[in-house]
Amino acid sequence: MYRTHTCGQLRVENVNESVCLSGWVQKIRNLGAMTFIDLRDRYGITQLVIEESASEEIKRQVDKLGREFVIQVKGKVVERASKNSKIPTGEIEILITDLTILSRSDIPPFTIEDNTDGGDEIRMKYRYLDLRRNMVRKNLELRHRMAHLVRNYLDGQHFMEVETPVLIKSTPEGARDFVVPSRMNQGQFYALPQSPQTFKQLLMVAGFDRYYQIVKCFRDEDLRADRQPEFTQIDCEMSFVERKDVLEIFEGMIRHLFKEIKGIDIPELPRMSWNDAMEYYGCDKPDIRFGMQFVNLSDIAKNKDFAVFNSAEYIGAICASGCASYTRKQLDELTEFVKRPQIGAKGLVYVKYNEDGTLKSSVDKFYNETDLKQWISACKAEPGDLLLLLCGPKNKTLPQLCELRLEMGERLGLRDKNVYKPLWVVDFPLLEWDEETQRFYAMHHPFTSPNLEDVDMMETNPGAVRANAYDMVINGVEVGGGSIRIHDTTLQQRMFHCLGFTPEQAKKQFGFLLNAFKYGAPPHGGIAFGFDRLVSMFAGLDSIRDTIAFPKNNSGRDVMIDSPSEISEEQFKELGIKLNL
């Protein structure tokens, strides 16, 4: 037997017990003739003591030890003279009577501590050592716990977890598929699923009523901080539901997670239309931890001598509370910020509403106090506030103002990582016009249902039709999204018509699902959450990489195993393919 207890288990109640522990040597300290060892495992750290009176054999063994050696020790639990209140085992230590080295360790390439000296690259290369660090392991523990809570919540709501296939047929539209050559059907390829969308809809046709799956999905796209080629979704679908039913269930799920993990009671989630999100926050994933909503000054700020405004389609302002005292330098920084190429504004207009009630703006030449007071009033600014204005074509200015708002939120400390403000964004447009191909594309996918009150516009004004779709957004991050699907064949045909598909094209691409719909499809809808992103949000991380045990690096390689690898001539032949470099 390798241990009677883990390294996180012993307490003062265990004093005088003979115990056996196994773990990794975290630290060795020699204090005169005594040696102290911190022994670590997943569950905690226990202090071992080798007294001056210990046997020569033990002392010889101790002399050989180094960091990260794996040892087994036997000894007696004693109460510590000087207790360590920082760790749960801090009241006791073990007086060692036996010590066995189970496994030696080379000197690790970085220290296995919360504050490690290892850089990003080396920690990824030796991921198995990085995973030993509390901080990283805790993320994986959090991931495990969240998956467990999600499963138990959904089980309680009568959802069935059903595994859908990984080797599937490639379906067009969407991101690039990974493909898998088929040996049994030479010249043909499986695709890895980008999501189990088709299969979950088939399960609804099959009458499964409530399906979920925590499932790996795949996209052959270039990597970014928040995107891995393989990623995990909480994928769900329900029958006989309307939008409100789906929102209720999954609002419940997210509140359950916040309650269990963070101890936070999240109130009912606000629902914001996509139009409002764009109009007041400039993006479809508003961070509503703070206000600072956009005020449209297009009407009241024109018709003076300021040509820039007069020629602008849109003039928008935000009101930064208490920032009237910003210096020239700070204002210049903000101007530089909005002029960055990735943001692309031409310039920034400000109005200081000073504490003493006076006004100072960058456009004093063109606007008198009465003009500016109108802006102040429209923005509901208070003395001490700063108005920041951007202008230009509306579809470009809104995202620029969004970036500026987030930057101001950051500067003002309004984006606290410990505050969570989830909301639903609803009523997305059903279709997106693509200039290049001169056709509409489904914003979500071709099975997303239009809002029923907009159906009449599908032929006359397709761009104005709203989708019965919804995203869950937390602190500016889209964590999940879904829609009510079309289950009516006639409506589906009208949708394909909007997308410019001939009946033959629709049949070729989606025939299996359309066939299934002939045999009694229930009304249904669903949602999918990005699990990696959800975990990283709960872990307070910006990147999803540390929520994954073995992430890929930027060239799509496993951090250690250095995949992909070459395959043999023979294997190529069996698969009926050949390199073409």
Added chain:
Amino acid sequence: MYRTHTCGQLRVENVNESVCLSGWVQKIRNLGAMTFIDLRDRYGITQLVIEESASEEIKRQVDKLGREFVIQVKGKVVERASKNSKIPTGEIEILITDLTILSRSDIPPFTIEDNTDGGDEIRMKYRYLDLRRNMVRKNLELRHRMAHLVRNYLDGQHFMEVETPVLIKSTPEGARDFVVPSRMNQGQFYALPQSPQTFKQLLMVAGFDRYYQIVKCFRDEDLRADRQPEFTQIDCEMSFVERKDVLEIFEGMIRHLFKEIKGIDIPELPRMSWNDAMEYYGCDKPDIRFGMQFVNLSDIAKNKDFAVFNSAEYIGAICASGCASYTRKQLDELTEFVKRPQIGAKGLVYVKYNEDGTLKSSVDKFYNETDLKQWISACKAEPGDLLLLLCGPKNKTLPQLCELRLEMGERLGLRDKNVYKPLWVVDFPLLEWDEETQRFYAMHHPFTSPNLEDVDMMETNPGAVRANAYDMVINGVEVGGGSIRIHDTTLQQRMFHCLGFTPEQAKKQFGFLLNAFKYGAPPHGGIAFGFDRLVSMFAGLDSIRDTIAFPKNNSGRDVMIDSPSEISEEQFKELGIKLNL
């Protein structure tokens, strides 16, 4: 709102309530002026009644209905005159006041009933309809429940579920990998994992202590009834454990499943050595629901005039209880059975120990009563029993006798599907000699630890070294297997030496794991269960296909979606490969 209740929910307590239900039309019966509809969903069936007094509008709607239409109805719950005790809702019915057709259905290609008229092929083609059948859906519900129970059991034992990568580097040895061309690293390929073996060992090095995962694995092999190209494993690994620790935990898991699913208390699992399994059952997965163990008659049945026996390396017998009354025809059938090419015995010798104490055998010419009595006594046969003997080279005769034993068990009704006899088979040989390549192969994999008492024979008599490996076998089916791994670098090198690997080869093939082992590898071991097989066993099915929502057919195609598909010229180019047919 589509429903206030499901079709399995209403009871006599709900009488007089106004309810709304949605579901599929299972059956329509016209009884005079009344119409009865069985409305079905995942949760059950509820009887709807359309009375003579119903509105013309409802009657018109009812006239349009057919099987598998999806409808929504409103009405009042009433107590039935003639109750149906076979279904939970059998005491009530719904008097319909509103009926809406949500979705029409073509006539289904087979009836959606427990006893369907659909053949295997058509049911697979329309899998979404087959999944509507109670029997099939119940298998998937069982699968869901088993996964849930397994997770909760392992969570309770401090196992952490960790997701391991799906796009990995190909590792040699083992079955054929599926490969995935990498666009980011042209000319190179990912492999899909045959198991997360390497990653779970790395997680042990990382100090995760107890890992599990219910995970998809992949093998590019031809399909069989119990083999799909993608399959699901319950994959587990533990640190600081010996064999007994692993066996205890997973014995506990399987007993938990039997208790929760079947209400059966499984006693402690017997442990049988691989040698005994081979000697007494002729295979490494003995069905111990019945005895009929082999008796080795090699010593006592030789040295008479029967040349067949005299020249045989091995003579083995089984004793079939109460079969002395077998007719000539029955014995001929058995002889034919053992002579089938897939079994391959040359012939069958029998001895009838008649109820009256007389003996009758197929070798009376060569053996007198005293001789035969010796056999009878060695086999502990009783009057009325039948001895069946096979002979030949031992390694061929044992499996033949195994087949004969199973056949006799079947004929005697000793293989009851409702009786479960799990056991551990332990002490497998570490190595298997391959005549063709003239080398040893790891029976499990190269990281399997030898039994420590056999380590000294690794160089002198490698074939005799036993592995610290174990299989769980239930009713003749191997449901899981694993081993204690090597964590000692020196022992690992000796193992590689046994396998004929040079240090360079070992480094090339397993370098990442060997590197990790340099930094303090804990003693560890694990196990993996075939989840599809485990579910099919609990479902009482012979094939795993009906435990999977969307299985592949024999050419590796999805039953409906007809994957794999062709990919475009352009995609080939991006991947840097070309067809070579």
